[in-house]
Amino acid sequence: MAKVKTTFFCQSCGSQFSKWQGQCSACKQWNTIVEEVVQKVEKNDWKSSSQNTSKRISKPLKINEIDSAKEARMLTHDTELNRVLGGGIVPGSLTLLGGEPGIGKSTLLLQISLKLQYKTLYVSGEESQKQIKMRAERINPDNNNCYILTETKTQNIFKQIEALEPEIVIIDSIQTLHSDYIESSAGSISQIKECTSELIKFAKETSTPVLLIGHITKDGHIAGPKILEHMVDTVLQFEGDRNHVFRILRAHKNRFGSTNELGIYEMQGSGLREVTNPSEILISKKDEELSGNAIAVTLEGMRPLLIEVQALVSTAVYGTPQRSATGFNAKRLNMLLAVLEKRAGFRLGAKDVFLNITGGISIDDPATDLAVVAAILSSNEDEALPKDVCFAGEVGLSGEIRPVQRVEQRILEAEKLGFSTIFVSKYNKISLKNTAIKIQLVSKIEDLVGYLV
Secondary structure, three states: OOOOOEEEEEEEOOEEEEOOOOOOOOOOOOOOEEEEEOOOOOOOOOHHHHOOOOOOOOOOOOOOOOOOOOOOOOOOOHHHHHHHOOOOOOOOEEEEEEEEEOOOOOHHHHHHHOOOOEEEEEEEOOOHHHHHHHHHHHHOOOOOOOEEEEEEEHHHHHHHHHHOOEEEEEEOOHHHOOOOOOOOOOOOOOHHHHHHHHHHHHHHHHOOOOEEEEOOOOOOOEEOOHHHHHHOOOEEEEOOOOOOOEEEEEEEEEEOOOEEEEOEEEEOOEEEEEEHHEEEOOOOOOOOOOOOOEEEEEEEOOOOEEEEEEEEEEEEOOOOOOOEEOOOOHHHHHHHHHOOOOOOOOOOEEEEEEEEEHHHOOOOOOOOHHHHHHHHHHHOOOOEEEOOOOEOOOOOOOEEEEOOOOOHHHHHHHHHHOOOOOEEEOOOOOOOOOOOOOEEEOEEHHHHHHHOO
16 A cells, blocks of 8 residues: 655645645635645556556557547537537547536536437436436436436446446536545545546546536636646636526637637526527617617627617716726726717716626627717717617727728628618728628718717
């Protein structure tokens, strides 16, 4: 039996130290360093010892000799997840899904496992089999390919995997697992690292994809060491407000696709519904025209979205004018207000300005600038903009309207949703012909003011 080894880990960032100290030199947090037993017994492979005798040793190959045949991705019946992953699940990949408690992480992966045509093993360390069955009956009760296992010990999980030979493994959650090779409790830094390492070794050797659910801290980061996000292939974040029904799936890291894609779901009693046309839910339906509302055509990855920008401009009653932005960069709002005051002559320095992006989403696309300016002007003059007008353009410090990328895709999306006019930069190269939508070209912010005021 090997000698028991102990070392010191920072519970905040996962840094390792040879002795205890009061402050972590990496993240500068105090009293976060604890001692943990890192090795208990001699380690074996994830497989049983009887199968380890003839283990194949990997040999280096010339890059030209490696088989470059493209491995087919495993498509789920969830188009939103397929889009965010870059076209489906890659065999042998490790995907980590994080999100706040109660946001729907377990529901999403259980729903996916119930709809897959592949043999799936759903391992839960948080719920019993009967509890999972109750949720499964609301989503899709008729499924013969999904197997439920309630276990937290990795060695027992791998024994069941050897017997069942599933095509996809789902772990809920990585913080509940523990390994016999580490003495510390489940959820500790060393346990999370060890359990993830065992799952990575299993996934790469068998080409079986593994999907993990990860808890997050109060700061919104995935709990455990930061190295956990480096070890996995894909990191997904499930976002949303529990007071709203809409959920957003983003990729923070993706070795096999883009990190700019976005998936939108609606939480219902029967599970999560895919929202194929998010523009319809992000634009409010109202009978009368209201001032301060403008429609922006933005992009999330390759996906064009039409969102509603709301602005409220009122006289400051507390002395110092307030500037508040929800879902939009507050510093960029201050810049746009300065441009309006300097280039267009609007005296907004003594007025409160509040900005909101509807739907509870955050936008960092600079093409939203033109709609923000239009909403502010509309609220300031208390004149409603036409319902069928939208905007796509970036505003520069000189008051010029700068071109935006993939403008033709934005124009076609606006046309598809029934808008009659779109304001874009004069400097965009547009080759579209015979479009039903009117393309209004503007070069300076003064031109926009002339059309709207």
